[in-house]
Amino acid sequence: MEESFNDEINGVLVDFIEKYAKELGHPEVGNLIKTNNPTQSLKDVLKLAGKSGHTLFVGVDEYDAPANNSVFIGDTMGMPDAIKKVGQIEQFFKETFFAPLKEGCGGLGDRNAIISKYFLTGVTPAFRAGFSPLAEAIIVSDERELHGICGFTENEVKTIVQHYLREDEQGADGIIHTMRKLYNGYYFASSDYNESDPQPPLLYNPHLVFRYIRKYNSNGIVANPQESTAVHSTHVLKSISDIGEFSVDDLLELMISGSVKSKIHAEFDSADLLSIGKDRSITLSLLIYLGVLTRGPKGNLRIPNEVIKTEVLERIHNYLRDQDAIRPLLGPAFDNLVRGNINDFVTLLEAFFKTRALRSFFSTNEAMLQNIVVLILDKPSYRVPELRLVIDGNKGKGEGRYGFHPCDDYNLWRADVR
Incomplete structure (x- = not known):
């Protein structure tokens, strides 16, 4: 980790010095970069920037990635030794990276601060206090006015699709229709919103947007949408x-x-x-x-x-497949339902409700029943999100019908079950 850290920090500093050579007074790179001591390299570059009369805007992306990689990988998840390793990583970055940045920021309201703005992304609260010496850092991701910086709005995604894929408005609408279901839906502001017209608008995950567009550009279609990142x-x-x-x-x-x-x-x-x-x-x-x-x-x-x-x-x-009352019913229910026979599905539904609290049964409405069907019918990776279960409330007992019927919307099918 230390060797990788050295190379990364020194590499970024070299790029910075070369890009702003004029503003920094054309310094000798070799005099500033310490190959085995990137912390000193960082201090020297900050000191040079301060002497030049300029202030810096420092951005740190994926702030807690090192700690996340230690805790959320393999069999160490949630284990004490993983937490101990996080503590060691915290201390390393605090001393070698964040301490010089804090020094560059000066005291609160310090007019001589070299760093005038400091922006961090990817901050998980579990690592914020220990990982950063900047206790005065302000969390802005839940502020309504700044909501748009946390992802792409649909208008931004449409502009990107039209430009990158050279699609007209109609072509872009078809692509976005699919992307909306897959990647849209994020809302971070700590305020309520109108579900039919959310303001500020719901956001897309930018990383997944670009991966989807690149894959679409290469193949012309994305048959197997990219998994979550x-x-x-x-x-x-x-x-x-x-x-x-x-x-x-x-x-x-x-x-x-x-x-x-x-x-x-x-x-x-x-x-x-x-x-x-x-x-x-x-x-x-x-x-x-x-x-x-x-x-x-x-x-x-x-x-x-x-x-x-x-x-x-x-x-x-995976959890349901471990339940003795559910496991043997899953396969037959799905196989027979697609053949037009709902009996095994009804048996599965009854067995599922027996595993739930009584209040769950009495509070179940159509939307909740649809979610239950999604849970118990088939393997999630083979799931068809457009498949919907519709309850016909106008029919009396014994007047049921079943089968798959096309709807006006070309991408939506309904299975009417009573």
């Missing part, structure tokens, strides 16, 4: 146990009801990561910061889009 979301979901204070059962309830209430922690310690899958509010807070969940219209937490939903469903599906 939410930071280590798969590892976090796997850490949620079958039984506990926060378990897969809580994910099930989230999927069925569509949203969940929870307090969001703006600050917590890296040691709190040991509580993932145990402490409900810590777990849900981490899931929102990692992009697995986002804010709903009334402040509740919800799953933002189809790509993330598939990841959550994978975890739930």
